[in-house]
Amino acid sequence: MLKVPEHQVAGHQAIDGNLGPLVDDSGRFYKPLQANERGTKELAFYQSLFSDTLVPDHIRRFFPVFYGSQLLEASDGSGLRPHLVLQDLASNHLNPSILDVKMGSRTWYPEASDDYIQRCLEKDRTTTSVSLGFRISGLQIYQSKESGFWKSARKDVLSFTADNVRLVLRKFVSSNSSVGSNAKLDCCFARSVYGGPAGVLEQLLELKTWFEDQTIYHFNSTSLLILFDEESLLKGRTPFAEVKLIDFAHVAEGEGVIDHNFLGGLCSLIKFISEVFSRI
Amino acid sequence: MLKVPEHQVAGHQAIDGNLGPLVDDSGRFYKPLQANERGTKELAFYQSLFSDTLVPDHIRRFFPVFYGSQLLEASDGSGLRPHLVLQDLASNHLNPSILDVKMGSRTWYPEASDDYIQRCLEKDRTTTSVSLGFRISGLQIYQSKESGFWKSARKDVLSFTADNVRLVLRKFVSSNSSVGSNAKLDCCFARSVYGGPAGVLEQLLELKTWFEDQTIYHFNSTSLLILFDEESLLKGRTPFAEVKLIDFAHVAEGEGVIDHNFLGGLCSLIKFISEVFSRI
The missing domain is CATH 3.30.470.160 (Inositol polyphosphate kinase)
Structure with missing residues (x-):
């Protein structure tokens, strides 16, 4: 069951038919990939961060855990769209x-x-x-x-x-x-x-x-x-x-x-x- | 005897009838005060730096010594003009x-x-x-x-x-x-x-x-x-x-x-x- 995050304080919100991130009950945060190169860049960043051995482990903990990407029904009803699957930082x-x-x-x-x-x-x-x-x-x-x-x-x-x-x-x-x-x-x-x-x-x-x-x-x-x-x-x-x-x-x-x-x-x-x- | 600094690597130079800084043989550097508020601001800065007790002594040594200001014949022949009197950093x-x-x-x-x-x-x-x-x-x-x-x-x-x-x-x-x-x-x-x-x-x-x-x-x-x-x-x-x-x-x-x-x-x-x- 995906829902609108309760504790989002900035950025696009998935309300009033807009495109925005969703969360589930298991502590995951689904961020829609922007269609332009911004989306590609953000995905590439997370992939690089969690594979680059030059990034020390104690630094990686300053970033949301990255679980990959997933096609999901977008919050604006525009159909399936790739989302970044991240740790829901507020869930703890x-x-x-x-x-x-x-x-x-x-x-x-x-x-x-x-x-x-x-x-x-x-x-x-x-x-x-x-x-x-x-x-x-x-x-x-x-x-x-x-x-x-x-x-x-x-x-x-x-x-x-x-x-x-x-x-x-x-x-x-x-x-x-x-x-x-x-x-x-x-x-x-x-x-x-x-x-x-x-x-x-x-x-x-x-x-x-x-x-x-x-x-x-x-x-x-x-x-x-x-x-x-x-x-x-x-x-x-x-x-x-x-x-x-x-x-x-x-x-x-x-x-x-x-x-x-x-x-x-x-x-x-x-x-x-x-x-x-x-x-x- | 004032002369054009030998070791000035940037900024306005006192050559070809232009306005620029001069040095003497005693290790002082004479920088013409710009006529607009830049001149006033630079003078005020030096006065503040060498009087503000919040600036630690070991930091003050990162700045040229400031000897005050002095009216001098400008290098561009435009007559008397106030100059900052500073330490000539290259003289050592x-x-x-x-x-x-x-x-x-x-x-x-x-x-x-x-x-x-x-x-x-x-x-x-x-x-x-x-x-x-x-x-x-x-x-x-x-x-x-x-x-x-x-x-x-x-x-x-x-x-x-x-x-x-x-x-x-x-x-x-x-x-x-x-x-x-x-x-x-x-x-x-x-x-x-x-x-x-x-x-x-x-x-x-x-x-x-x-x-x-x-x-x-x-x-x-x-x-x-x-x-x-x-x-x-x-x-x-x-x-x-x-x-x-x-x-x-x-x-x-x-x-x-x-x-x-x-x-x-x-x-x-x-x-x-x-x-x-x-x-x-």
Whole structure:
């Protein structure tokens, strides 16, 4: 039984007759392959990632598990269509809080058309991409059984400033974010979710070490997901907090050069998160 | 007695009646202040750098010493004009080999006009800035008493590919670069100039550590100079190799965000230099 994912915070959604990803109950995520070369590129990326022995195992765990591709009835009713079969990253978590962070100060890839570059550049300049080296492109923050999730409308997310990003990163790890905008955020999960040996910062630093060296891939317009759920955290289940990379339609070959665009944004994100953690 | 610098590898030159920097025999470099806000900004930067207690002393040594500003007869004969009085970085070195590396995959600053941004973007795309996160914008490599310096014409430098950059970084530390293009470069100075406790890599890593944390300045369109001279090296004089930052007309306030654009390019440059060093 395929259904629309409950915890998708960005990207095309399989609602109102649109084409979008589906999930099943066994923890798999079915992402329709885009008909143009984007689909081919994303499939090729996953095939390469899970076969290239140059990618260390401890790095591969930052990506959704890839189960191949499969023909499925598309969510827009357009008939059979190839889908990537991936791990459903949210399926391990009850009521996950999720940040979707599009990485890099530049989201266009060098070989794109001038027109495409100008459109991306415009978006990079009007969001925080150019200034911060990343932009939040979607989020949901679990507040409580009563209030459910706090989500921002897509257009609000795209107009986030640096200060909005700082606030979101504090809200993300606070237990009192539903209390109202005047309450001081308690950041009570910051130490365990951001800090600590299995925390987000440690994972980001591990990724950073890889990005300082790896020249295989350039992750243009890729998102970094940060997920955690309170219940796993409180019950001591692991992983309670995860960092994952998604969206590889514009990945290019590194050709012996590091992905300085992703890396710069990653260092900036690390600095933003360190500041939440250090100001508790 | 002011004269035209012998070892200037990029930027406006005080020749043929043009406006450019001058040097004297006491090791000072006089840079004409540009009449527009660029001049004001560069002066303000130097004043801030040498007074801001947030800048650690071990970082300040990566910048030319700043002696203030002074009214001087301009090199283009246009009369008295304010000049920055700086340390002449080449004056410590006999026959210095010099690389001028313009840092960042983006050389424009966010507040610039659309027109300025488009012109910079075009240059960033047609040089290695976008692909490598930096571009070589000038160089001289000392070859021998007989052959003197190897220099590249400005237009050749701007058309460098990644492979040209790799070759230049090897040539820079080779004693046989004048022998002809078929000779295998010996890279005989690589270990001491790039490696070693006082070498270029160690200095770049020190800068990198600062850039991962500092949110005071964004160094838009700043150059990183790498200088060394054979004689100092062979005679055991220090410093035989130096890393310096120059050109601050477009420095902007960091506003609590790291300079991910410079940092990404710096990590890429470190990777390129490590590869020379590790492939000897």
